[in-house]
Amino acid sequence: MEVAVEDESNSKADETEKAIASFSEAAAKIDPSDLAAFLEQLLDKFWCLPEDQVGIPEEADISFFLALLILKQFPLSHxxxxxxxxxxxxxxxxxxxxxxxxxxxxxxxxxxxxPTYQPVALLIGLAMILRSKPAALTAVLPKLRDRPIYQGLDKLPLLVWMMAQASQGDLSAGLYSWAHNLLPLVEARTILVNRAVRDGERLIPxxxxxxxxxLTFxxxxxxxxxxxxxxKVYPLLKEVALAPETATQGNAVEQxxxxxxxxxxEGNPGLAKEAAxxxxxxxxxxxxxxxxxxxxxxxxxxxxxxxLVVLGTAVAAAGGVAGAALALCSH
Structure with missing residues (x-):
């Protein structure tokens, strides 16, 4: 059994190396002037089918997950x-x-x-769009969140990868996408608040x-x-940042x-109110x-x-014994 697993692992490694080599050769053969001329022709035509927009040469018939591995080992910068x-x-x-x-x-x-079309070609085109126009991702988040085809744990690698690409062009777009689509998929609020500390360090220091x-105010x-x-994401991240912990709680609260x-x-009314x-x-x-x-x-x-004004307002609102106790603490 161990031999079989090793053979399978070696086979996958060989397949990956061959696919990377094929991708490298294809990328090297692209002539910028020919590409520019081809793209200008597309602009002159009336076309709207997305499949007509994929022009990256690709010969290997590989899976989506293998394509992701290729882009990880052979990044877009190459x-x-x-x-x-x-x-x-x-x-x-x-x-x-x-x-x-x-x-x-x-x-x-x-x-x-x-997939009907080659994953590497789609991923390259998609990466270029998400990096140069991150708003194209945030605009479709509701559909990615609501349609069944995009749901399920097996779709998470694609979703995470897309957010990473959008973050290259606009970090806030990546954070927005993460908070709106990725966190709800894993019921993140309860998990993050209950595990605000990892290896002795707060998730949000x-x-x-x-x-x-x-940035919010x-x-x-x-x-x-x-x-x-x-x-949009501030309320959840604030809750995680202020979540109670054990040994290191005092030091974090003082900071x-x-x-x-x-x-x-600092003279900024909105910031001052939240900070107070x-x-x-x-x-x-x-x-x-x-x-x-x-x-x-x-x-x-x-x-x-x-x-002190905030504390005074709280005292007035509390009233009675509770107000007197709070007033004593304020003093």
């Missing part, structure tokens, strides 16, 4: 710069609806058990959480298209309190943060006043 730039220039001339249609069609073909808050003049994507107190005094709320959470979560606050408040007077 395609000559002139060929890649020529292809991307042409992609940028296409209507966005055409690109979106191609992404869906390519996904459907790759998700099929017996305080330093990364600070960056996330700044920028000044009004600095808002960009990606801001909305961060706003969160320190940067949130600083952010509360997080700072308040910190002092109620860990009493040592009060001692830390006594050290820091002189350097952050404006932020400390903002935090």
């Amino acid at each position: 395609i000559s710069t002139s060929v890649y730039d020529t292809s991307v220039d042409w992609i940028n001339k296409l209507p966005f609806l055409t690109l979106r249609a191609f992404v869906l069609w390519a996904c459907k073909s790759l998700a099929d058990a017996k 305080p330093s990364s959480f600070e960056i996330l808050i700044r 920028p000044p009004s003049s600095a808002r960009v298209k990606a801001t909305k994507r961060f706003e 969160i309190f320190t940067f949130s107190l600083k952010l509360a005094g 709320a997080i700072a308040m959470w910190s002092v109620t979560e860990n009493v040592d943060c009060f001692k830390h606050w006594e050290i820091l408040y002189k350097e952050h007077l404006e932020a400390s006043v903002a935090l």
